[in-house]
Amino acid sequence: MVIDWNQKNGDAPAPERMKIRAAAYVRMSTEHQKYSTDNQIETIRRYAEKNGYEIVRQYADEGKSGLRLVGRDALQSLLSDVESDSAGYQAILVYDVSRWGRFQDPDEAAEIELRCKRQGIAVHYCAEQFENDGSIGSSIIKTVKRAMAGEYSRELSVKVFAGQANLIRLGYRQGGPPGFGLRRQLVDQGGNPKGELSRGEQKSIATDRVVLIPGPDNEVRVVRRIYSLFVADGRGEAEIAEILNAEGILTDWGRAWSRGTVHQVLLNEKYVGNNVWGRTSFKLKQSHIKNPEADWIRADGVFQGIVPTELFQQARSIIESRAERLSDEVMLQKLAEVLGRQGYLSGLIIDEAEDCPSSSSFSHRFGSLLRAYALIGFVPDHDYRYLEINRALRRMYPKLLADVMQGIGAAGGEVRQDPATDLLTINEEFTASLVVVRCIQTSAGASRWKVRLDTALKPDLTVVIRMDLNNSEPYDYYLLPQLDMHEAVLRLCEFNGLSLDAYRFDSLSRFYAMAARTSLLEVA
The missing domain is CATH 3.90.1750.20 (Putative Large Serine Recombinase; Chain B, Domain 2)
Structure with a gap:
């Protein structure tokens, strides 16, 4: 029998210390496969056991690049939970500093940690050799490691570019x-x-x-x-x-x-x-x-x-030669005439214009299109730019709609298009409307999207395609059910809170999965 001589008569054993509730965040990027999410979770689990944390929530971004915050649903969900006071935990456990991201500006990674700390939630890096305790030493190490993470991506970009250039040659x-x-x-x-x-097929073997x-x-x-x-x-x-x-x-x-x-x-x-x-x-x-x-x-x-x-x-x-025969003055006069007719200039507008040299001719003669623009007093301005953007998006819409219909068919669904309204009826079960939304940049540099829902058609689901900053490629997608949408116009920012971003996706794979059907004979 072992006697504890320090325990007084009648005293009960000391209660076990209450564990601190914590969340785990992991990310596996396409360019850094060796740190799989399973390995990260195992390291985080051991750290939690050793330091008295209980993991009550897990966020995972798998196959996501750390160059930008855009497209990383799990991290955005984490920040939304933290800043809406619905987190339910007091600490966040991360594998290492680079898991937040390999941003080219180290301050972006620092901002993510700061947003957590402002809500009273501590951040711990489980695989690092320093404690994230706010000391001068830890602050210096974090700053260096954030810069190193960004430099890793920069060096990798150089190598990838060299490899791609070699394949071109x-x-x-x-x-x-x-x-x-x-x-x-x-x-x-x-x-x-x-x-x-x-079209749409990609190679699958490296x-x-x-x-x-x-x-x-x-x-x-x-x-x-x-x-x-x-x-x-x-x-x-x-x-x-x-x-x-x-x-x-x-x-x-x-x-x-x-x-x-x-x-x-x-x-x-x-x-x-x-x-x-x-x-x-x-x-x-x-x-x-x-x-x-x-x-x-x-x-x-x-x-x-x-x-x-x-x-x-x-x-x-x-x-x-069409441009060589013309003097600089005549070329600029023709460019000014196009501007007068269209109210805006772009390479596409110039190439479509009759009796005008091509955009490449202006670039060759004056060094760049922007210099030619400046010589006739034209400065690209948002007040005019939206006209050309809207025209370009209208030209793009039929292809996007065709791609969506093709994706539904590839998933095993059936789709019928109303020729008058473009309303899609899928599997004769629900309807969907496609909305392409241009990106608007504010004077402060922030991105905004104004979504007008088609209330007249009343589709069961509105598929919103948000365009990127250049309005040339889809940025992301929203699947908005009519039952949950109570406004005819939605004004979206980069991050809109869980009430809207819960419907946001990086691709339309989830939408196509909704249309997928398998015959009973095949199941049997």
Whole structure:
């Protein structure tokens, strides 16, 4: 028998210390697979047991890049819980400093921790060799580690870019639609064809590559005819577009031809087999940049061309000579006339304008489009920009709608489109309406989206596509059920609280899953 001589007669044993309620946050990024979420959770669990924490909630962002907060649903949910006083825990356990994110600005990671601490919730880094106790030492180490996390992404971006550039020089395609008259072909690491990729399909084996090949004979003949009409017959782009439209020929997106789409066929080097990449960049997911031609990555003659090089050069010479014959003053006068008619200028507007040099001609003559704009006193302004953006979104809407219908079909659902209203009836069970919303940037640099729900159609579900800052690609998606929407107009910010962001998704996979159906015979 063991006697505790320090215990007084009649005293009960000391009660076990109450554990502190805590949440665990884990993230596994696509570029850093070795720290799987399971490994992170195991480390966090051991830390909790050792230090008297009870994990009552877990947040996990799997396969999410840490370059931005956008798209990380779990982290946004965590911050929403913390700041709405509905967390129900007093501490947050994180694997290490880099799990918050590999932001290029270290202050972004610091802000996440600060938002938690302001609500009285402490943050602990379970795999770090320092205690996050607010001391000078821990503050210095955290700052260094945040900077190191951002530098890791920067170095990785450089390596990835170099790898992609090398693949371009070897003749492999790096993303983007093939274009009218061309198709994407999948090849193995030995260059052996494996099959043609249809729209929306991606390669699934890391060692496979994609090359461009000639498309159907009828499309190839149309491309060659465009060049022949332009070079041999002296027809302009707008006149060629009218000829094609009169014959019922559609573009690769299923739309009517325009002066601009014909112009792009005449200028794109892929039709002679050249591989050109890097016209724009979006490094580290910071901002889209138009790169100067000298920085483009190119490899000539790596694809099978469908237009003779000599004919392509003749077409380019004609386009360039249209500007060379004009003085700077005349070119700027024509640009000012387009501005007067349209109220705004963009590369697309210039290329669509009759009797005006192309946007590339202005860039070549004046160094950039922005310089040409400045010379005629035009400054891109939000008061005018929305007109062109709305036109572009209207042109984009049919493709987005077609993609959604294709996704429903691929998931095994049936969809019927009302030709008058575009209302979708899915599996004869519920209706859905597609709304594309442009992004508006405030004077303070914040992003805003104004959503107008179609109250007249009263769809069971509204699929909202929020566009990115440049209004060129979808930013994210909202699936808004009519039962929960009580306002005809919604004004969305980047983060809108759980009441709205609970309906936010990075893709439409959840929507397609709602449409999925499996026959009883197949189940059996």
